[in-house]
Amino acid sequence: MKTLRNLLGATAVSSMMATGAIADGHGWSLAEAAKPYAGTTVDVVFLLRPGYEAIEAMLPVFEEATGIKINIIKHPYENALGEQVRDFVAGGDLDIALIDLVWMGNFAENEWVLPLADVQAKFPDIVDPTLDLDDFFPLVLNAFGGWNDTIYGLPVDNYSGLMFYNRCMLEEAGFDGPPSTWQELKDVYGPALTKDGKYAFALQSKRNETQSADSFARVLWPFGGSFLDENFRSNLLSEESQAGLQFRQDLMQYMPDGIVAYDHAETVNAFSQGDVAMITEWSAFYSSVVSADTSKVADCVEIAPEPMGPAGRKPALGGFSMAVASQADEAEQAAAYLFIQWATSAENAREYLERGGVPARQSVYQQDGLEAFKFVPALVESWQDGVPEFRPRFAEWPEITEIVQEWGTKMMLGEVTTVEGAEEIGTRMEAVLDAAGYYSGDKPLAQ
């Protein structure tokens, strides 16, 4: 009995330490800071992805320590923006905004979220002295949580594009490693690995954000292209952009039929079933491809940085931050801040990582014992060489991404050429930017 009591006591203490629930060297504790807000309910949108399941699994410790209830509303990615926009327009219940890096312009310009510094100034007692913003990867903090040099959110679900490859399939075909360039992937690995119903590569290209972020943008940057030039005019007809888009067309012969219907789930599944040898996917899907429960090839999975193009690696960058909603009342704002601070803290980063999340804390990746997380070296490299404007991060992106999705898919289906598609996207994209006031000088060319 005594042993059991000791064990329970030790568990409770370690849990409290993990949450910062007891006073640390700075004299601040989560439990003390949260006392005035005990009983407050915080409403937040979560996605149906591993990083959110990780936080959900960790949540009881936070709720027990603070008395704050976190009410999670789950949505698939495709619905998350719409649901949140409607909530904020209607002055709804959400106390935290979950913001994809390309949504930040919308949320910040509409003042739906509060700058982090404003929240901290408003509630100085709840600010953890060990928060240490410098511990976040600068690229990630600024791209995911920042807008116009102001930090609004803290990075919570963090992605970088990585190459997942099936070592067994590659070895069987005579390769001792993954391709280092996109050209090599197409010219050498493509023909050797595409046979007997198996494919060398799959590039998720479904007509939604996947088409614009994972497919279209992925071939623009490594080839030296971009959506816009320095004057915010379309750059899609440039030689470099066209080279990237044409490369995607040529690479399709080594992808499964109907790749334009492949979203993340189909792509990860094709890889996990051993039908595809290589995919370029977000780091967030690592936990599912290496789990024997969800992957037939778990033992063969290896991770590498995305291949390089003529302009360098330029890997895909994506991810989410959580920011305090301006529509929440004061108690909810404070409780929301405490939750965000806790969920993204350096103290919890290791557990978050081990439960399937991808933290943006630099310190966690310097710890020992991370050998099991094969994606870490490639991830760290990507976050030091990423392109923040991989997708333009302005408020007009929701309109522009629809245009890119439509015409990008038409290109892949061969309904238009890459030049025709680029012309259409360029014309429509510039019309949106013109209406927004970028060309008249009403809005700065902020990127």
Place this chain on the structure above:
Amino acid sequence: MRGQVSRKTVFAFIGPAVIGLAVVGIAPLLYAVWTSLHFYNLTKLKRVEFIGLENYMTVLTDAVFWQAMGRTFFLLGTALPLQLALGLMIALVLHQPGLTLIKTLCRLSLVLPMATTYAVVGLLGQVMFNQKFGVVNQLLGGADINWIGDPENAFAMIIFWDVWQWTPFVALVLLAGLTMVPGEVEEAARLETKSKWTVLRYVQLPFLLPGLVAVLILRTADTLKLFDMVFTLTRGGPGSSTEFISLMIQRVGFRGFDQGLASAQAIILLIITIILAQIYIRVFYKEV
């Protein structure tokens, strides 16, 4: 005056229905008209401004809108005749005398597709038409047909599901029409001719026309606003191959957040639906 119902009574009976209709039907419609005349983007509410008919001009000159409209009418033009033909065949079979129990069971089973939620039909389709493990390819002898990722196949799949779900409705409506034919008239006609076509054309069809007009109007309206099944099955893809007009309006209004433009599209769609309904009524009722 004796026997005349007082105004209060009339209002008491009709008032709640009129108020209900105004709240759930007319008010949103008026609001849609108002937004269609404004620049009204949910993410740019600080810039709401009256722009007159600009949204309507944008819609009417937008090739993508008319492509989606064309796609919708192509679906209507292919699925509806199939539904009518198959529905009529089923109705005629069920109208035959005898086999009462089997016919009753058939009538009951006809309700099942209609009772299935649109979104569930779409999800069923995703599984059944999956290229690798879908039952459809298995039934086709292990064929390797890419249903969801190929534009033409995806469109054919939508037609299949629409026909599957709504043929029973057509059959039941037409069966009801057939039961309206007086037994002695039908019996006399059968004594006059052995041609089933003649009986159908000159005796049964006039009784079927009111039901057919209802079917045409309802199915046209349903097809024009077809959304849930397609959204869950293909989300309008691959490319734009199954982006029907309602999906486009949803995309503009709730993914691009341009409520003004989406409202203008919806109002134009409403006008087209009303015109079609009028044409159906005038053309077919004239024949009656």
